[in-house]
Structures are given as structure tokens and as C-alpha cells.
Amino acid sequence: MKILFSILLLISYLIGCGATYQTDTVPTEQKRKKKSDKIKAEAYLFDAKLKQHGKPTSVRLFFYQTDSIIAIGGKGYLGKGALKGWMTNDSILVTFPTLKEYLYESVDDLFASFNCSGEIPKFNLMTLFTTLPDETYEFAFAEVTILKADAKRPKYKISFPNCKWKLIITYDKRPKGYRIRNFSFRDGEGTTLTGKRREYKGNSKVPFKHFETEISPTMYRIIP
Numbered sequence: 001m002k003i004l005f006s007i008l009l010l011i012s013y014l015i016g017c018g019a020t021y022q023t024d025t026v027p028t029e030q031k032r033k034k035k036s037d038k039i040k041a042e043a044y045l046f047d048a049k050l051k052q053h054g055k056p057t058s059v060r061l062f063f064y065q066t067d068s069i070i071a072i073g074g075k076g077y078l079g080k081g082a083l084k085g086w087m088t089n090d091s092i093l094v095t096f097p098t099l100k101e102y103l104y105e106s107v108d109d110l111f112a113s114f115n116c117s118g119e120i121p122k123f124n125l126m127t128l129f130t131t132l133p134d135e136t137y138e139f140a141f142a143e144v145t146i147l148k149a150d151a152k153r154p155k156y157k158i159s160f161p162n163c164k165w166k167l168i169i170t171y172d173k174r175p176k177g178y179r180i181r182n183f184s185f186r187d188g189e190g191t192t193l194t195g196k197r198r199e200y201k202g203n204s205k206v207p208f209k210h211f212e213t214e215i216s217p218t219m220y221r222i223i224p
Contacts, residue, residue: 038205041066042129044180048195061195064206065129067109071210085213089124091201095213102215103222116163132171153181164188176202 044063049056062069062073072094085094090108095102109127124138133139134146134158148155152173159166166185171178178201185193
């Protein structure tokens with residue numbers, strides 16, 4: 001579970017935290033029309049490396065961000081196929097079709113599954129994509145350290161006093177503001193995830209299908 005969350009933290013989706021399956025109730029003709037539509041979004045492509053117990057694994061991560069949702073995609077996850085899902089400011093949903101598994105939790109519950117003592121402060125992960133961590137109230141209860149005070153490429157470390165994990169993010173300045181360039185996540189127990197941005201497009205037209213995630217009745221839910 002912690003390996004999975006390392007990837008999904010960025011990071012890095014809204015229906016709730018029930019253990020029931022989601023079924024697709026969109027009529028076929030309506031679905032075809034929607035899938036042909038496109039949504040304006042900021043697009044990211046990261047080359048990432050996951051390391052657990054000294055064993056490295058490469059994965060390519062895709063993020064398509066709007067003002068209310070981030071679509072997530074990945075290839076090569078642990079050599080077992082792709083992942084697909086979405087994230088909002090309070091929830092996350094990701095499916096692993098090859099493994100026939102899915103994750104569906106609130107962001108708060110995911111953080112609570114980590115090795116932390118005491119109450120975990122609430123904050124909005126989506127703000128990390130568009131706002132520097134020392135410029136938003138969302139991280140008022142976090143320990144935010146400026147590792148590199150550079151107007152064009154600032155670097156930050158984010159952690160909480162009662163948790164072992166830490167997140168390091170380097171941003172670069174784009175026409176729309178600061179955007180994530182590189183990241184490094186450590187869970188404090190031997191798992192690390194690092195990523196380097198390969199591509200960024202500030203005004204992409206992304207097919208609607210990337211924001212749709214279907215859960216098959218044959219899939220099993222991953223519980224943190």
C-alpha cells in the first residue's frame with residue numbers, strides 16, 4: 001500500500017470511501033460522444049523511479065490537471081501493467097486492470113495509513129501542482145523548508161513533525177506560474193520515489209476518456 005501511495009501522493013480522486021463497486025451507467029451512445037470530446041488541461045509526463053528495499057523499478061507517469069480534478073495514468077508499474085485513475089482535493093481512485101485491483105480512498109485516510117503519531121493535519125494535495133508550498137494556507141501546519149531560494153527554480157522540503165515521510169519538490173517558473181519539475185518522496189521506511197519531468201504542456205486538449213475510470217465488478221479493492 002505504501003508503494004502505491006508513494007506514486008499517488010503526487011504529488012500525484014471523489015465518490016467516497018465505501019467498499020462497494022462502481023458500475024458504468026452512461027448509455028453507450030452518450031459515452032461515445034463524451035469520449036470524443038476533449039477537455040482543456042495542463043499535461044505532465046514524468047519519468048519516475050521507485051525503489052523499495054534497494055530494488056529499483058521505472059514507471060512513466062501522466063497527469064492531466066483541470067481546476068477540479070487531476071487524471072492519472074501510468075505505464076510499467078512494477079512490470080505488471082498500467083494504472084489509471086483520478087484525484088481531487090479530497091479523494092483518489094486508481095485502477096490496476098491487469099492486476100484486477102483498485103484503490104478508492106479519501107486523501108486523509110491514505111495519510112492516516114502511514115507511520116505517523118498523532119492527528120494528521122488536513123491539506124489539499126492538488127495545490128502542490130500550481131502553488132508554492134510556502135504561499136498557501138493548505139500547508140500552514142507542515143514543516144516547509146526552502147532548500148533553494150531561486151526565483152526561476154525554487155526547491156522545497158515538506159514534512160510533518162509527527163510523520164516519517166518527507167517530500168522534496170523542485171518547481172520552475174512557467175507562463176501560468178510555478179509548476180512541478182522534479183520530485184522526491186521518502187516514506188521513512190525504505191521506499192523512495194523520484195521523478196523528473198519529461199514534458200509539460202500548459203494548454204492541452206485531453207480526450208475525455210482520460211478522466212473516466214471504470215471499476216469492473218471482478219476487481220478487488222485495495223484497503224490501506
